[in-house]
Amino acid sequence: MLPTDLLIHRQNGEEIIPKRLKLDKMTLELAVELIDCFREAVGMTQGVLERQLLELEGDTTDYKVKRGLAYILKSSFCTFEVVSPLEPQMLRERVFALSAKSVSSPQSTQATLSKIADELSHEFEREVLPQQVHDGLYADLNENKILIAFDAPSPEDLLHRYNLSQVQGVFYRASQLSLNAHRNVPGEYKLLFRYLKLFQLMAYIEGDADHGFTITIDGPTSLFNPSTRYGLAIAKMIPALLHVTRWSLSSILQTRDFYTNSWKTGRFTLNSECGLVSHYPPGKPYDSMLEASFADKWDSLKSDWVLEREVDLVPIPGSVMIPDFRLVHPDGRTFLLEIVGYWRPEYLQKKFSQVRRAERDDLILAISERLNLEKAGVKLNDVPARIIWFKDKLLPKAVLAALE
Structure with missing residues (x-):
């Protein structure tokens, strides 16, 4: 911007x-x-x-x-970087400390750079030239940073x-x-x-x-x-x-x-008719590998139930809940499926609060057994939803059993 x-x-x-x-x-x-x-x-x-x-x-x-x-x-x-064989801040500390002991002049400046170069050559066990000390002194200033890449x-x-x-x-x-x-x-x-x-x-x-x-x-x-x-x-x-x-x-x-x-x-x-163009990437098809794996397995399953991705929104006071999937049967029955595999306590508290406030009787929660709901302060006794537990992967057969 x-x-x-x-x-x-x-x-x-x-x-x-x-x-x-x-x-x-x-x-x-x-x-x-x-x-x-x-x-x-x-x-x-x-x-x-x-x-x-x-x-x-x-x-x-x-x-x-x-x-x-x-x-x-x-x-x-653009990508700008500090390009210097020596660390600029270290150079400034040593050069300023040594130069303070003499009267400023072209001769004393050159002598200072040469002395620092000799000291660093001894310390690093490689040759350090006075010009390298001079060039590295302010290499970290913005005006001295090098444009190393330009993604035009x-x-x-x-x-x-x-x-x-x-x-x-x-x-x-x-x-x-x-x-x-x-x-x-x-x-x-x-x-x-x-x-x-x-x-x-x-x-x-x-x-x-x-x-x-x-x-x-x-x-x-x-x-x-x-x-x-x-x-x-x-x-x-x-x-x-x-x-x-x-x-x-x-x-x-x-x-x-x-x-x-x-x-x-x-x-x-x-x-939406403004003609502006976004540089943000569009949304990913799935939020996680867990969801993608479940959808792939469902596609290979022979079932009358049709799996739809994020096609229903559940309004709740002051917010909205978007279940991961909707399951639709030819006879008109529909269920919403929400996969809860994320472990952060704040996320779990918010997610289960949304479920309670939504008060939907057509919601299925698939919950990972790896989640420590008790530590997160989440209780399931008052959650108005069907619950499925899974370990590493959510299997379509478990969801089908809950549907039937």
Whole structure:
């Protein structure tokens, strides 16, 4: 994402409009030029790269766009490392301690470097040259780090990332966000809910799979002093949202007036027709090898019961539960299957709390015998679900027995 000083937004009334680049000939040529600049800088220091970028920037009025594109390339596609035969901090301690004993001059500097080189040669039992001491002194400064690898994106991908970053920057000062995830494939919901949890967003969820969900997220300025820390977490969630097929959101923002330096309210809306492209990977087919193995074994089983993956969502107050599988019989019977093989106490407590609050009589829990439920504070006497115990692998025959 872009830092605040590289964001380009304009305001029309209360509406915030972020800068978005068209993927036309001019912008694609600019992207190619920047990518080539980074590609040619591999093996050079970051300081050299920065100077080349300044030359490319020139005195043009679109310098902020160029800096934004360069920032994305540098932060997302580059690997910089300290390249020095000697540890820089150790060198500085020894050089500074020795140089403090003499008056600063070119002669004394050279004498100091030579003495340190001789001492290190003796200690390491290999030749250390004065020039190596000189070059290693500040090798760990950012400007002296070496660009050792550049995973060049395509020009289109760079522009897509820039446009997404500008939109993400809108949410740095969000005070509230309301998201409507319309009726979608349930697996898309699960991916979204995972990212909400990953970025520790305080969300209240209402709705169901048939009609969709409304997710209300409190922003940073609704709870604390104006800060971008929580807003960054909201911004990081946006690329995950792009994997959901149908959605819309509205947000209330706190922006600072350029002339009066006072805070004022802004608004921003976005929907699934926005044309933004996510760089987050789509959700995995299965959460674990355990689930994948069970599904593979079920496919080879001759049964009238059809196994479906994450196609049902169970709404519970303020949240939602997405069982791993649904089992459907031709006669109309259906059951939900949740595999509990993860051991963390917090996860187990939350999972069984969800099961109790869901109050479903069509739920089957497959629980690993390796889990220490007692230590996690989980009791099964009041769990409204059928329970199957398994050891290393969940066998389809055990689930069939519970179904029948």
